[in-house]
Amino acid sequence: MFLIPSFLGNRSSVFDPLSLDLWDGRSPFLGNIGHFSRDNATAIANTQFDWKETSDAHIFKADLPGLKKEEVKIEVEEGRVLQISSERKKEEEQKNDKWHRIERSCGKFVRRFRLPENAKVEEVKATMDSGVLTITVPKQPQPKAEVRAIEISG
Helix, strand or coil, rough: CCCCHHHHHHCCCCCCCCCEEEEEEEEECEEEEECCCCHHHHHHHHCEEEECCCCEEEEEEEEEECCCHHHHEEEEECEEEEEEEECCCCCCCCCCCCCCCCCCCCEEEEEEECCCCCCCCCHHHEEEECCCCEEHHHHHHCCCCCCCCCCCCC
């Protein structure tokens, strides 16, 4: 993430114009901004989503191990922006604990996706099964192309 300059607009992929990432990690131009540490920025940057479009819906999937459905917030804002956020909290340390390795990430994440015009934002549904979040956004049916015969005069 640090190799993509900020003038490209905080996107998880330079090639995906519909994906918008919001995170307060380290910036190569501004240094460490916000109150997140580098470990927290890792949690934010590593929350990856799959987005597929079927004939009748847009389907988003993400692996969120260790999170309960009550800890995940899903909103549609500004008309057609789908926002998913949560926080994976750091495990409390006890006085007598001796840690040998900490590899699991913790911190907050926010992912935003601009939905296309054909999305039915009022009918968004979400499920969480075995740590996999699935968000289904139904699509409006495509209008039938009207074919009209034109009579030739003269």
